[in-house]
Amino acid sequence: MISKRMADRINEQINKEMYSAFLYLAMSARMSEAGYKGVGHWLMLQYHEEMFHAMKFFNYLQDQGATVQLKQIAVPEFKETTVKDLFQHVLEHEKGVTKSIHEIMALAIEEKDYATQILDQWYIDEQIEEEKNATEILQSIELVGNTPQGIFLLNIELGKRKLGVPSNFTEMGGGE
Numbered sequence: 001m002i003s004k005r006m007a008d009r010i011n012e013q014i015n016k017e018m019y020s021a022f023l024y025l026a027m028s029a030r031m032s033e034a035g036y037k038g039v040g041h042w043l044m045l046q047y048h049e050e051m052f053h054a055m056k057f058f059n060y061l062q063d064q065g066a067t068v069q070l071k072q073i074a075v076p077e078f079k080e081t082t083v084k085d086l087f088q089h090v091l092e093h094e095k096g097v098t099k100s101i102h103e104i105m106a107l108a109i110e111e112k113d114y115a116t117q118i119l120d121q122w123y124i125d126e127q128i129e130e131e132k133n134a135t136e137i138l139q140s141i142e143l144v145g146n147t148p149q150g151i152f153l154l155n156i157e158l159g160k161r162k163l164g165v166p167s168n169f170t171e172m173g174g175g176e
């Protein structure tokens, strides 16, 4: 069993993960519409990963006998139109999520909630990966000098990304 305060905080995080999913889905649409199909594909897989993050917390609340409370998801906000600016936004967004994941750990430590500490450790590791991925894409853009030819090649590279989470994770009970 977890505290009401912790359940509320995890419900809030489910909303943040779903917002991340919506943000990347909206970004995916824009990029594909602009002809960057590979970038759109990368962002579409990111949408699935974010839904996986949301569902992993969702299943955890249910396993703990806590109440899942879904909230309204905000309209995704982004103005960036270039690939470089877009990934800068992705990186900044992920840094914000990392802070939020760290707050959950701080609360779990304060409450001596060992189960949530163990769960949240997974997300802390995942955020290292998320920030690393966005940083490496930005580094690639720097290396190719942010030229149309370079972005064309990056678009092909990002189009090769494979889904890192099970596609049927909702039926699998959020297993890894």
Ligand SMILES: [Fe+2]
Binding pocket: 017, 020, 049, 050, 053, 097
């Ligand atoms: Fe996430």
Ligand SMILES: [Fe+2]
Binding pocket: 020, 050, 094, 097, 130
């Ligand atoms: Fe993320």
